[in-house]
Amino acid sequence: MSKHQGILFKHSTWDALPALCGVAIFAWVILMFAIFPTAPWWVLVPMGLIYSICISWNINSICHNFVHNPFFISDVLNRLFSFMQSIALGFSQTCYDCVHSRHHQGNSDKQDEHGETVDWASIYRHGHDGEAESAWKYTFLSYIRDDPKLIIGELYKRRKVEAYWGTAEIIAFLSWFVLGFFLNWKFMLFFLPFYYFGHCLSYLNGYYMHYGANPDKPIAWGVSTYNKFYNWMWFNNGYHAEHHYKPQIHWTKMHAFHEQIKEQQLRGGVRVVKPPHALAFLDPDLPDRSVPLPGIEDPQLQSHG
Numbered sequence: 001m002s003k004h005q006g007i008l009f010k011h012s013t014w015d016a017l018p019a020l021c022g023v024a025i026f027a028w029v030i031l032m033f034a035i036f037p038t039a040p041w042w043v044l045v046p047m048g049l050i051y052s053i054c055i056s057w058n059i060n061s062i063c064h065n066f067v068h069n070p071f072f073i074s075d076v077l078n079r080l081f082s083f084m085q086s087i088a089l090g091f092s093q094t095c096y097d098c099v100h101s102r103h104h105q106g107n108s109d110k111q112d113e114h115g116e117t118v119d120w121a122s123i124y125r126h127g128h129d130g131e132a133e134s135a136w137k138y139t140f141l142s143y144i145r146d147d148p149k150l151i152i153g154e155l156y157k158r159r160k161v162e163a164y165w166g167t168a169e170i171i172a173f174l175s176w177f178v179l180g181f182f183l184n185w186k187f188m189l190f191f192l193p194f195y196y197f198g199h200c201l202s203y204l205n206g207y208y209m210h211y212g213a214n215p216d217k218p219i220a221w222g223v224s225t226y227n228k229f230y231n232w233m234w235f236n237n238g239y240h241a242e243h244h245y246k247p248q249i250h251w252t253k254m255h256a257f258h259e260q261i262k263e264q265q266l267r268g269g270v271r272v273v274k275p276p277h278a279l280a281f282l283d284p285d286l287p288d289r290s291v292p293l294p295g296i297e298d299p300q301l302q303s304h305g
Contacts, residue, residue: 006123008072014252015071018062018235022081025054026088033180036187048194048253055089055198056278059096060205061235063089065251067097083169087176089197092169094162102154104247107221108210122152123210123290132290135207135281142203143196201278208280209240212271219245219261219268222279226258230286238277241270269295 001281009015032047063085070078082093099120106119110130117125127133148170156163180188214220222240239254242261249257271293273283280286
């Protein structure tokens with residue numbers, strides 16, 4: 001353990017990178033607000049689109065890694081980082097922790113006999129006849145389907161203090177929005193469409209992390225991509241099948257873990273797409289329906305071997 005890791009970072013000094021990126025996104029929001037009155041549209045629109053992309057990038061890499069392995073030794077620093085993330089992204093990091101916990105309990109499960117899923121973010125939750133919902137509907141409707149009351153209730157069952165923190169973060173980012181309208185309502189009208197689009201991009205990314213996976217087989221619960229640039233930029237988010245198989249493995253160790261289990265993954269039928277997850281619809285091998293791949297131990301595949 002390095003000196004700085006022992007003083008500041010709980011798991012790895014490499015966590016300084018996602019932590020600083022989180023701070024940079026918060027600063028980006030402040031910068032957009034500050035220059036809005038004088039900047040031309042051809043500067044503001046690209047900045048808004050960058051913010052949209054950064055929301056998806058943050059949620060799927062920074063927020064996600066922070067949920068599984070909080071960056072700091074200090075609980076105070078972790079709480080402060082969570083609050084900053086909540087304000088910068090316009091959602092509660094603590095509530096995201098709760099929803100993501102359900103995600104790992106259900107692993108994008110299919111509906112039961114009552115039409116329910118354990119995973120609130122399952123691509124099958126609003127589908128029909130055992131099929132996944134369309135990518136379009138999942139992408140653009142998932143954000144407005146979020147139920148803060150349900151999430152806070154779940155947090156309350158887990159730990160009352162977490163429900164209080166989740167509520168406080170919701171109040172904090174809503175207050176931030178109200179202050180924004182008070183200071184410059186024109187900026188907020190410019191800002192909110194990019195904010196919504198960013199959350200849609202996050203759901204698009206999430207959709208293809210499970211489209212074509214096998215919700216009944218742990219080794220194949222997720223869909224992976226080994227695109228090097230994507231994994232470099234998104235802190236190894238591409239190793240999603242590996243992540244669902246062993247959720248607590250630190251992001252810096254994902255490639256090594258993949259090397260350890262890749263033969264097991266091949267036998268288990270793990271789906272791998274070539275592009276980054278958000279662009280997986282461009283993969284020529286992606287099926288028209290979300291159906292799992294057969295593993296090599298499956299009779300269907302062995303008969304062709």
